Amino acid sequence: MSNNNDMKNVKDKLHTISPPSEVDLAIERGMAKGRVLRRNRKVFVRSTLTAAAIFILLITSIRVSPTFASALSEIPILNKLVEIVVHDDNLRTAIENDFIVPVDATANAHGIMVDIEGVIVDESRLVIFYSLIDRGSERKDGEIRDIMLHNQNGNGIEAVYSYWGRYDFTEQEIWRDTIEISFPLEGKVPETLKMGFQFLEDSVADGNDPFPWELTIDIPHEAFEELTQEFEVNKTIMIENQEIYIHEVIIYPTKTAVVYEYSEENEYEIYDLKDIVLVDGAGNEWSRVSGGMIGFGAGEDGKRVLFLDSLHFDGVPDELYLKGSKISALPKDKDSVIIDTIENKMLSGPSNMKIDTLVITDKMITLEYTLTELALDDNPNRYNLLSSQIYNEKGVEVKTEGSSAISSEEEVQPDSFSFNERFHFAEKLEDRYLHFTFYYYPNYLEQPWRIKIK
Amino acid sequence: MKEIELVKLAQKGNDDAFYELMMIHKNQLYRMALTYLKREEDAIEAIQEVTFRAYKMIKKLRDPSFFQTWLIRILINYCNDEWKRKKRYTVVEQQDLEMRNGSNTLDHDTKLMLDQSMKGLKPDYRNVIILKFFEDLTVQQIADILQKPEGTIKSWLRRALQELKLDLQEADLYE
Numbered sequence: 001m002s003n004n005n006d007m008k009n010v011k012d013k014l015h016t017i018s019p020p021s022e023v024d025l026a027i028e029r030g031m032a033k034g035r036v037l038r039r040n041r042k043v044f045v046r047s048t049l050t051a052a053a054i055f056i057l058l059i060t061s062i063r064v065s066p067t068f069a070s071a072l073s074e075i076p077i078l079n080k081l082v083e084i085v086v087h088d089d090n091l092r093t094a095i096e097n098d099f100i101v102p103v104d105a106t107a108n109a110h111g112i113m114v115d116i117e118g119v120i121v122d123e124s125r126l127v128i129f130y131s132l133i134d135r136g137s138e139r140k141d142g143e144i145r146d147i148m149l150h151n152q153n154g155n156g157i158e159a160v161y162s163y164w165g166r167y168d169f170t171e172q173e174i175w176r177d178t179i180e181i182s183f184p185l186e187g188k189v190p191e192t193l194k195m196g197f198q199f200l201e202d203s204v205a206d207g208n209d210p211f212p213w214e215l216t217i218d219i220p221h222e223a224f225e226e227l228t229q230e231f232e233v234n235k236t237i238m239i240e241n242q243e244i245y246i247h248e249v250i251i252y253p254t255k256t257a258v259v260y261e262y263s264e265e266n267e268y269e270i271y272d273l274k275d276i277v278l279v280d281g282a283g284n285e286w287s288r289v290s291g292g293m294i295g296f297g298a299g300e301d302g303k304r305v306l307f308l309d310s311l312h313f314d315g316v317p318d319e320l321y322l323k324g325s326k327i328s329a330l331p332k333d334k335d336s337v338i339i340d341t342i343e344n345k346m347l348s349g350p351s352n353m354k355i356d357t358l359v360i361t362d363k364m365i366t367l368e369y370t371l372t373e374l375a376l377d378d379n380p381n382r383y384n385l386l387s388s389q390i391y392n393e394k395g396v397e398v399k400t401e402g403s404s405a406i407s408s409e410e411e412v413q414p415d416s417f418s419f420n421e422r423f424h425f426a427e428k429l430e431d432r433y434l435h436f437t438f439y440y441y442p443n444y445l446e447q448p449w450r451i452k453i454k
Numbered sequence: 455m456k457e458i459e460l461v462k463l464a465q466k467g468n469d470d471a472f473y474e475l476m477m478i479h480k481n482q483l484y485r486m487a488l489t490y491l492k493r494e495e496d497a498i499e500a501i502q503e504v505t506f507r508a509y510k511m512i513k514k515l516r517d518p519s520f521f522q523t524w525l526i527r528i529l530i531n532y533c534n535d536e537w538k539r540k541k542r543y544t545v546v547e548q549q550d551l552e553m554r555n556g557s558n559t560l561d562h563d564t565k566l567m568l569d570q571s572m573k574g575l576k577p578d579y580r581n582v583i584i585l586k587f588f589e590d591l592t593v594q595q596i597a598d599i600l601q602k603p604e605g606t607i608k609s610w611l612r613r614a615l616q617e618l619k620l621d622l623q624e625a626d627l628y629e
Contacts, residue, residue, distance in 0.1 A: 019485075031509050
């Protein structure tokens with residue numbers, strides 16, 4: 001376009017364009033996503049695993065492809081289910097490919113019906129789609145306080161689970177959500193799952209029955225058995241003299257797992273292989289999962305897991321590489337936060353970390369803190385940065401019984417992020433100084449790398 | 455109802471008011487998204503994402519009379535991010551795979567002209583050209599949208615015009 005007329009032509013053309021009808025639908029979808037986020041301000045993360053750290057990603061960049069959304073709008077119930085998994089591309093793909101298995105199980109108590117509508121399951125995770133329905137409950141709003149998950153033998157399952165727990169029947173009488181249960185590498189998907197629900201307001205008051213809503217569902221193993229594909233890698237990559245050993249890549253229908261390990265000789269504590277992707281010969285990429293469980297920290301064998309999008313429904317290509325260029329890390333002598341439990345303050349920690357509130361009780365610590373001066377693309381995208389591996393000044397681990405994190409979508413500044421993390425301790429706290437370690441910190445080392453998977 | 459009243463209602467959580475606001479501005483948003491992103495499906499996705507971000511953030515909009523300015527800013531931020539992302543991953547999709555013959559997308563010639571004009575321009579220049587010449591906004595409105603002083607906008611416009619070898623009167627520029 002090198003003259004004024006061309007410019008005028010383009011402008012005239014642009015102004016004759018009328019938006020297609022999909023634009024209205026896109027506006028509705030955008031609002032629907034916003035509503036999901038508005039009501040889901042809290043996520044509850046619980047773990048029954050002892051050693052492994054858990055990594056859960058805050059959902060920020062939710063996307064729904066418009067063509068997919070319009071195809072599904074014809075099917076109301078599927079559309080509802082898609083609406084609650086908009087943060088997870090892999091679950092959407094699974095639903096699109098009929099990978100969701102309908103379940104029919106309900107439980108009624110205290111005027112609330114819990115209805116399990118379906119499951120998506122493979123060896124990496126079990127996602128339960130449920131709804132809470134008002135059947136004349138006295139209190140109209142509340143949240144799930146606890147969920148019991150037992151296997152066919154009546155034992156607790158070894159897993160990490162997370163759920164959005166809130167409902168408010170004054171707004172709508174059905175609240176649909178998911179419970180996501182992630183299994184560690186050596187974990188087993190139960191044959192049957194016995195679930196119990198406890199809500200904030202009922203509960204414990206009636207003493208004998210801590211889980212008034214109980215349901216048992218059979219897990220459809222035939223839906224996913226033999227779909228897992230494993231590729232041995234056994235290669236070492238180097239980034240700024242830090243060694244990372246890649247064990248294997250496992251492709252599940254709803255996720256791809258990369259199993260890896262850091263060398264103990266490294267001078268840096270590495271938190272994350274920031275931009276790792278799988279790439280095929282044609283340049284197609286499968287990147288980090290966009291929400292939910294994003295990985296497991298080191299188990300006793302030192303192995304870690306991170307999750308990428310699944311290639312399952314795309315088909316595994318002939319040529320496949322793993323590559324990246326950036327890791328998040330802190331020097332090993334600067335990788336913890338020291339809290340004085342008597343003075344109620346932080347003694348040392350990274351320079352851009354500020355404690356907003358610190359509440360210490362006999363067996364619990366709640367930390368609210370803010371990281372400032374972050375570059376815009378440094379959004380840590382996580383609920384929790386602190387690991388539940390906490391040590392006293394003698395270097396002995398102080399045992400925790402679990403931790404939870406609350407996200408606050410409300411007050412996000414462009415260059416700062418706030419966190420609210422709570423740790424429950426097994427014993428009454430005796431130590432004056434506690435050393436908290438990180439899962440992740442937005443500080444980076446860079447050097448490109450690439451290895452062949454097949 | 456006046457737009458400003460709708461914005462106030464939407465800020466209180468009224469979804470109908472928010473939807474109506476989006477209906478008022480959808481033509482311009484879609485047209486601009488298409489100018490930036492070229493492909494219809496990308497433009498639709500942009501509308502969805504902009505709706506989502508605006509819905510999420512509307513309570514933070516301090517002055518309801520700036521709703522349109524604010525909405526356009528969200529769109530431009532989104533489009534610039536997309537543009538960078540595409541550049542980084544070199545998504546090659548030169549052929550227009552599913553170009554429709556309807557009146558809701560760009561024809562081949564228009565697209566080509568648009569491509570050629572925007573190709574060498576840096577993002578700041580591209581923004582001012584689109585806002586000034588395709589959307590007919592005033593320098594002050596552009597300054598509000600891009601959150602820069604009017605003087606900066608004028609000098610960007612001048613340099614962008616030089617690069618495009620466009621011959622326009624200064625008076626046309628600074629209305």
